[in-house]
Amino acid sequence: GDSVTQMEGPVTLSEEAFLTINCTYTATGYPSLFWYVQYPGEGLQLLLKATKADDKGSNKGFEATYRKETTSFHLEKGSVQVSDSAVYFCALSDQGGGADGLTFGKGTHLIIQP
């Protein structure tokens, strides 16, 4: 079955540091890939997505590139802020676009210190 593996947290960084959160996946089909963010006390929000190989999703300074050859979708940001502190989930959908339920990674808790 489908699965998503992402790096364990918590990840603690100083403000303005470079961020990478690794995510790899296994899927039977040709999935769409997503990063969701969950701020304290709030629901999951879509951060970015990519639907085909070599696509780059980007939003709020975050980027992730769909790498089919390495089955990866690593999340990066060049300069993090305290407000980026949250839990980040990598996810995939085999039906592309969210038609079916999503398969999630365990989440990575990111803590940015001033």
Place this chain on the structure above:
Amino acid sequence: GAVVSQHPSRVICKSGTSVKIECRSLDFQATTMFWYRQFPKQSLMLMATSNEGSKATYEQGVEKDKFLINHASLTLSTLTVTSAHPEDSSFYICSARGRQGGKKEQFFGPGTRLTVL
């Protein structure tokens, strides 16, 4: 953006009782709603998918008689945990997908923390 609410946000109940959790799409019509369960430090696990007006589709290993799902309208789905036991204690999250083509992504509710004593 699209907003999904859940009620209650927290519930504590005694073992053997039933608990109903509501999921509402506040500003769009949700043809499909999903129910997830999240254990501490674990990923969200899809429990079931419900389409408005039809029976829910449950994932393997999820007891349909234990977790009753109703999606009677385009803005409301309910999850009822029947005869709850301590092992049912978890964080339950719903998401909703709209009917218009532009709303293909899932929008998530804030979750409901269930504690069964």
